[in-house]
Amino acid sequence: MKLLFFISFCMLASWSLHALSFKKPINRLVAPVYVSDIVKTNEINKLDGVLWPASMQGWVSSDDVKAIIGKHSKKIDLTRWQGVKKAWVEWCYPLDISESNKKLNMEVERLLAEKKLKLLNGLRINNSDIPCSKSPTKNTEWISAQLLNHKIIRAKLSTDAQETYVFDLPFEASVQAYMLKSSGNKGSDLSSLNMYLTNVRWTGKEVTDLFDIRNKHLMRNVTAGEVIKISDLAETLAVNAGDKIKVRLMHNSIAIETSGKAITSGRIGETIKVKISNSNKAIDASVIEKGAVNVSV
Incomplete structure (x- = not known):
């Protein structure tokens, strides 16, 4: 009985030695494609250099594989096949860029x-x-x-x-960004701080143009040698409610300057409410600079 079992085991081992099956996964291969890229067998070395036909793509059966191998090698036992009988085979050509x-x-x-x-x-x-x-x-x-x-x-x-x-x-890029020479406190106007340009790695957050800091102040304390970020800045109000302001009364090409008081706050270019001196009427005015507005009459 033991001898019979041993003989059976040897026969199975011999069969498995020559058994063929599809490699998994095959999917999309890079040309040139060889049979050894598609097929799995213990005697794969006998298939070295055997090209897979470019015309045979898509669904490929075990019979197709046997037909190709049969043309190039008679030393592999083609009677044994293990696993799925059909597989999808497709390949592409590498791009030279x-x-x-x-x-x-x-x-x-x-x-x-x-x-x-x-x-x-x-x-x-x-x-x-x-x-x-x-x-x-x-x-x-x-x-x-x-x-x-x-x-x-x-x-x-x-x-x-x-x-x-x-x-x-x-990718990575560098940019010239503004950095403080000395520390700046929260609320400091950027125009009053000592800054210089330096090369840093660009993250898209750095202040890189003087236009970005015009009429801006710091939202936090910034130490000397620290790059100023856009998120560190807030636009400074040019006029605060309650401020005494210069009022320029405009009529066509005629301008008369007087004084007044801001009722609401605003930034340059915004419209606020003001009262002209000796008047209790609130009127619209356009902020033109710090502490100054235009009024069309």
Whole structure:
């Protein structure tokens, strides 16, 4: 009995040695595709270098596999098949974007320069991010680049096979931003602080233009050597309710200056309520600068 069991075990082992089956998962493969990419067998070395026909894609049966192997190797026992009898086989052709990358980097540098940014370390394109084409292609061209945020540039690539691919590419950029030479206290007017420009890594939060700090004050205490962020600033009221103000009465090209009192607060360009001296009537006025308004009469 033991001898019979041993003989049966050896026969099963011999059969499994030659058994064929589909590899899982096959899914989409990168051309060129070999039979060894599709089929699993203990004698896979006998299939080395045997190409899978480009015409045989989609649903492939075990009989299709046996037919291909039969043309190239008679040393593998094709009578045994294990696992599913049919599998989906599809592959694509790798895109060569090395030449077009130079143009993309130039386009991105131009795009960033418009925003006073400088590209650091070039664009990082991982091989795993490069898609494959459904057909052989020789030429590729980047057709657009868009700045999504401070981390990602979205670029579109076209091929001579009339296919279009979208890449979300990570990048880093530097920018000249304003930094305080000495500490600034909460509520301080930016025009009264000592600032200078310095190169920093761009996050999209830095103050990079004097226009951003015009008529602004600090919302928090900022230490010396700290980059000023847009979120640190709030617009300063040019006129506060109760302030004594200059009132310029305008009629066509005639202007008469007098004084008055602000009833409501406002920033430059906003309309507030004021009272002219010796009058109890509240009228509309446009804030033109700190402590001054225009009134059309």
